[in-house]
Amino acid sequence: GAGSVANTPEAGDVEYLAPVTIGGQTVNMDFDSGSSDLWVFNTQLSLNTLSGHMAYNPAQSSTFQLLPGSTFSISYGDGSGAAGNVGTDTVNIGGATVTGQAIELATDVSTSFVTDTQSTGLIGLAFSKLNTVKPVQQKTFFDNALATLPEPVFTADLRHNAAGTYEFGAIDSTKFSGPLAWTPVNTTSGFWQFTSQAFAVGGGAPSTSVPGGQAIADTGTTLMLADQSVVDGYYSQVQGAVNNATVGGVTFPCSATLPDLQIDVGGTMATVRGDDINFAPVDQTGTTCFGGLQATTVQPQIYGDIFFKSNFVAFNGGNNSLGVAPH
Numbered sequence: 001g002a003g004s005v006a007n008t009p010e011a012g013d014v015e016y017l018a019p020v021t022i023g024g025q026t027v028n029m030d031f032d033s034g035s036s037d038l039w040v041f042n043t044q045l046s047l048n049t050l051s052g053h054m055a056y057n058p059a060q061s062s063t064f065q066l067l068p069g070s071t072f073s074i075s076y077g078d079g080s081g082a083a084g085n086v087g088t089d090t091v092n093i094g095g096a097t098v099t100g101q102a103i104e105l106a107t108d109v110s111t112s113f114v115t116d117t118q119s120t121g122l123i124g125l126a127f128s129k130l131n132t133v134k135p136v137q138q139k140t141f142f143d144n145a146l147a148t149l150p151e152p153v154f155t156a157d158l159r160h161n162a163a164g165t166y167e168f169g170a171i172d173s174t175k176f177s178g179p180l181a182w183t184p185v186n187t188t189s190g191f192w193q194f195t196s197q198a199f200a201v202g203g204g205a206p207s208t209s210v211p212g213g214q215a216i217a218d219t220g221t222t223l224m225l226a227d228q229s230v231v232d233g234y235y236s237q238v239q240g241a242v243n244n245a246t247v248g249g250v251t252f253p254c255s256a257t258l259p260d261l262q263i264d265v266g267g268t269m270a271t272v273r274g275d276d277i278n279f280a281p282v283d284q285t286g287t288t289c290f291g292g293l294q295a296t297t298v299q300p301q302i303y304g305d306i307f308f309k310s311n312f313v314a315f316n317g318g319n320n321s322l323g324v325a326p327h
């Protein structure tokens with residue numbers, strides 16, 4: 001059946017956590033459409049590493065089974081990472097249930113995960129070809145659930161500083177306005193990748209030549225990382241915007257009025273609200289603010305949580321497409 005869970009933004013909308021029940025143990029996890037491993041903090045880790053975290057205890061689960069000799073090791077785009085061994089267990093997300101799901105048990109996690117005590121791990125929702133388990137690659141929860149879901153979909157409804165929803169197996173049309181605009185996904189990269197080759201600022205004339213012209217939908221990335229041409233075009237319309245090498249990106253006066261960004265998603269222009277592009281102050285006085293739209297010098301572009309806060313997104317694993325609508 002379908003499953004629906006509330007998600008909650010951590011402070012500053014840095015990431016979005018939602019409850020996952022593994023072998024009867026409910027832990028909060030970061031749902032990541034930009035990767036394909038399900039890994040958890042667990043009782044193998046040192047007490048220092050576990051301090052403040054919830055942990056999955058495989059010994060307390062009657063349905064856990066070790067996968068002897070299996071290991072994982074994953075690195076994320078922000079340089080964080082985790083590694084460890086692997087078993088299987090039953091996973092239930094708001095009622096959507098998979099038995100025999102690969103549960104990757106971290107024995108090593110990078111610092112940013114240790115300090116992020118509200119997160120017990122990540123659940124990858126990109127394509128299984130990116131899964132890092134060896135010697136036998138494992139499937140994602142969504143991949144395993146596909147055949148039993150009423151509809152072969154999951155949806156992300158992320159909000160600024162408020163609870164949203166992750167849903168598996170159904171599209172709740174009360175969560176967005178207007179029709180979903182569907183675009184085909186190119187699964188070659190293993191990401192939810194689509195064509196995005198135009199943008200407009202504040203309803204102005206669209207540019208139609210973004211180099212590379214590809215983007216991925218990534219709930220695991222906090223910001224929206226776009227081609228330099230998009231970033232330059234957008235912030236040229238923001239008084240006082242500067243490339244601030246000290247903080248590592250574009251900043252502007254917190255008092256600035258930010259225009260909306262229209263961005264191409266497979267031929268339909270989606271809107272990212274200007275308010276959502278004002279990400280956070282960088283100073284104690286709240287004078288200078290850091291942009292939620294920043295540049296990436298590599299392809300594809302990465303449309304992270306900043307994009308999702310303005311757009312409800314449906315991920316269709318049945319026909320490999322993405323549906324987008326304002327919310």
Ligand SMILES: O=C(NNC1=NCCC1)c1ccc(Br)cc1
Pocket residue numbers: 032034035075076077078080191216218220221299300302
């Ligand atoms: O790692 C990625 N997304 N997920 C997460 N980031 C930080 C923790 C989880 C990522 C995905 C695709 C590309 Br292209 C670059 C980065």
